[in-house]
Amino acid sequence: MKIAFPIIKAASGSDIYFTLLSNALQNKGLNVELLWLDYSYEFIPFKHRKLYSKLNQFDIIHSNADYGFLFKPFRKPLVITMHHNVFDPCYRPFTNPSQSFYHYGLLRHRITRSLKQADAVVCVSRSTHLSLEQSFTIKKEATVTIHNGIDLQRFHRTTANKPTKGKLIFVGNLSRRKGADLLKPIMEKLGEQYTLTCISFSPSSTIYGPNIKLLNNITVDDLVHYYNASTMLLFPSRLEGFGYVVAEAMACELPVVCSNTSSLPELIDNDLGGYLCTPDNIDEFVTKIRKINGSPELAQKMGKYNREKCEREFDIEKVAEKYIAVYEKILTKSFIEN
Numbered sequence: 204m205k206i207a208f209p210i211i212k213a214a215s216g217s218d219i220y221f222t223l224l225s226n227a228l229q230n231k232g233l234n235v236e237l238l239w240l241d242y243s244y245e246f247i248p249f250k251h252r253k254l255y256s257k258l259n260q261f262d263i264i265h266s267n268a269d270y271g272f273l274f275k276p277f278r279k280p281l282v283i284t285m286h287h288n289v290f291d292p293c294y295r296p297f298t299n300p301s302q303s304f305y306h307y308g309l310l311r312h313r314i315t316r317s318l319k320q321a322d323a324v325v326c327v328s329r330s331t332h333l334s335l336e337q338s339f340t341i342k343k344e345a346t347v348t349i350h351n352g353i354d355l356q357r358f359h360r361t362t363a364n365k366p367t368k369g370k371l372i373f374v375g376n377l378s379r380r381k382g383a384d385l386l387k388p389i390m391e392k393l394g395e396q397y398t399l400t401c402i403s404f405s406p407s408s409t410i411y412g413p414n415i416k417l418l419n420n421i422t423v424d425d426l427v428h429y430y431n432a433s434t435m436l437l438f439p440s441r442l443e444g445f446g447y448v449v450a451e452a453m454a455c456e457l458p459v460v461c462s463n464t465s466s467l468p469e470l471i472d473n474d475l476g477g478y479l480c481t482p483d484n485i486d487e488f489v490t491k492i493r494k495i496n497g498s499p500e501l502a503q504k505m506g507k508y509n510r511e512k513c514e515r516e517f518d519i520e521k522v523a524e525k526y527i528a529v530y531e532k533i534l535t536k537s538f539i540e541n
Contacts, residue, residue, distance in 0.1 A: 204530060205234040207261040209254060209274045212239050216351075216447050217267060217286055220327070223352055227523035236261070245270050263530050268324070272316040280322040280533045285314075287444030288334040293465070294442060297380040315339060322533045325526075327351050327445040328466035347529060350469070351445045352519030357423065358454035360510070361431045368496055371399045372433040372457075374426070374448045375440065377410060382439030382462065385485060386410045389437065392489045397496070399437065400429055430455035434502060435495050438462070441482050446470050454513045456506035460491045476509040 206228060208221050221237060228235045244251050251273040258264055258276045266274050271283035288294070289306050298306065318324060318339055324346040326332035332348045335341060371390075377383035383403075387410045390399050399415045411417065421429070430436075436452035438461040443449075449459055449470045461467050463479035473479045478491035495502050 204263070204527075204534070205236075205261040206263050206265055206530065207236055207238060207258055207274075209238040209240060209244075209251075209258065209264065209266050211242060211245055211267070211270060216445070217284075219447060220284070220286065220351055223354060223519050224523060224526065226354075227352065227519045228526065230520065231523055231527060233527070244273065262534060268314050268317045268321075269310060270313055270317070272313065272320045275320050281317075281320055282323045282325065282529065282533070283317050283321045284325045284327065285331055285335050285444075286327055288331055288338055290338040291334040291442070294380075297378065297442065318342070321345065322536070323347065323529050325349050325529065328443075328469055330466040330469065331444050349522060349525045349529075350517055351447060351450065352522030353447075353450045353454050353513060353517045355454050355513060355518050358427055358430070358451045360456040360506070361427065367432065368434055368499065369397045370433045371397060371435060371437045371492065372402065372429055372452070373399060373437050374402045374451075375438070377401075377403050377405045380440065380442050382441055382482075383410055385439040385483065385488070386415065386437070387412050388485050389439070389488050389492075390414050392485060393492060397492070400433065402426065402429060426451070427455065430457060433457060435460060435477070435492065437488070437492065438467075439480070439482075439488060440464075440467070443467055450513060450517050453509035454517070456503075456510045458495050458502050458505035458509065460488060460495065472508070472512070476505050476512060 208225055210221050212218060225235045225237050255276045258274060258279060263280045263282060264274050265282040268283040268285045271281060275281045290311060318341055326335055326348045328350060329348050373386060375381045390412055395414055397414055401415055401417045402421060404419050430452055436457050436459045438449055438459060440462055441464060443466045445466050449461060452459055459471050459477035461471055462482040464482050468479055471477045471479055480487040480491055
């Protein structure tokens with residue numbers, strides 16, 4: 204089976220998704236090629252057609268919902284992935300006028316075309332699946348939910364030592380959607396006995412504080428180190444398509460304190476792997492953080508629970524098998540129809 208991933212490089216979770224999936228599928232014996240493209244393929248008419256001769260050499264084309272229809276050669280099955288539905292009403296408060304213009308002036312039309320032409324649509328969470336159904340007309344029989352996978356060989360507990368108390372970590376863009384504006388007030392209420400390592404590629408002076416350290420430009424290995432040096436993940440995000448950061452922290456045996464919204468309850472089991480807090484409720488976040496920090500035994504128990512859940516549900520090797528089943532179903536259907 205030969206799979207092509209024509210992907211417009213975006214320096215986002217989408218790039219991580221297709222890279223991990225490509226590697227896992229190759230480990231399963233599939234012939235997979237990642238075709239990294241620049242932004243011009245999205246905006247220059249007909250440029251994508253130059254790829255058709257190459258794409259016709261593959262059995263299946265798998266791309267993003269945002270532009271997947273561009274890479275639909277004649278009679279070649281198309282799979283698209285929906286990472287995050289920006290047309291969810293909950294998303295509107297976190298967009299600026301230019302983003303809204305792009306979303307509703309161009310992107311909505313493109314996603315509609317991709318959904319119409321796709322032979323299979325993969326949503327990365329049940330939350331995203333439900334949101335997609337509410338925003339678009341979809342082929343229900345061709346739409347499935349497959350959670351994103353994590354490389355558990357890379358993200359894991361690297362030391363047998365108990366986590367240091369009072370050391371929190373946040374990873375993500377410093378945007379309102381990610382709840383970055385809540386970090387400083389949460390840390391102020393927690394006090395100087397707590398510290399927050401904030402890892403982001405979008406530095407901002409608005410979250411600086413005496414117990415907040417901001418880092419950027421780190422490697423994946425560095426990220427694993429910082430997860431392991433922390434007591435828990437603090438993630439007050441208001442809206443997620445999946446939540447890679449949460450799954451990575453879980454794989455490193457960290458308890459997680461996050462918002463009870465969108466896809467996050469699909470990852471964190473409340474009271475077992477951490478705590479789900481009411482969005483924007485600073486006092487609740489502070490209370491739950493203190494509860495975990497006050498009991499190293501509880502933190503360790505929650506961390507182990509999260510690792511076991513990752514091994515059951517988010518192992519990229521197991522996730523890849525679900526994609527193979529989707530591909531095989533599509534190819535069987537195409538063979539019968541032809």
